[in-house]
Amino acid sequence: MSRTLASLAQGRTARSGQDGRSIQQIRILQPDLSETDLLEDTTLTLRWSPVEDAVRYRLTLRHSDTGETLLEEELPATQTQFQLRSLASGDEYELILSAPRGERATLKTEIRFRVMSEAQRAQLRWARQNASEAPLVAGLVFYQLERYPEALDALQRAQQKYPNDEAITRAVNNLRARTRQ
Known part of the structure; x- marks a missing residue:
């Protein structure tokens, strides 16, 4: 999960993109x-x-x-x-x-x-059930599962919970920019 946060904070995307899709x-x-x-x-x-x-x-x-x-x-x-x-x-x-x-x-x-595989659906259910209590982890799970609006909501909650965490702030900003596209 820490690699996912670092990747998102640096502005890299988790998905393969739309080329040829x-x-x-x-x-x-x-x-x-x-x-x-x-x-x-x-x-x-x-x-x-x-x-x-x-x-x-x-x-x-x-x-x-x-x-x-x-x-x-x-x-x-x-x-x-x-x-x-x-x-x-x-x-x-x-x-x-x-x-x-x-x-x-x-x-x-x-x-x-x-x-989605059964395992991915189970991860998504977990993230949706725990987005309030564990917003950072839930946000990263949403991000990995390409549920970007849900990831942004959860990471914004994580940002409120951890206001001095620069990686979360960068991740939120990068995800905001990505979802406007």
Whole structure:
């Protein structure tokens, strides 16, 4: 945890970043992957904005590591949401949504996301239950799990509890700057 605080205080991020993570031409409304691509639940409701002149939608779900196709669905042009069930804890996925548009070019969106492992979900539950009593540790757990708004709230409580700790102050400032992006 001390390394995590030092990293955050120096302005380094814990996540891999967004390079190659998302190519969007169809606007995805849900899940919101703007802060993190690490999802809590093993069920995901995918929602997107309708595409003008779409003939249909085609949805493909693959394991990121193996490329194995887990699901291929053809959906009517009127459908703009789909529920993915039974995603495996700890796995990484690539979802491709395309919209053929007759004579016009097909639009395509690719997103990558990960599903928390059982251990990560247990850590998240612990951090949420203990954020008031142990704000510094909870904040660092939230940060490692890419729950940045929750990390900021907890670290601000830690800053009140330890007002002279410069590392916490720097961490709060860096996290504030990061969450404004």
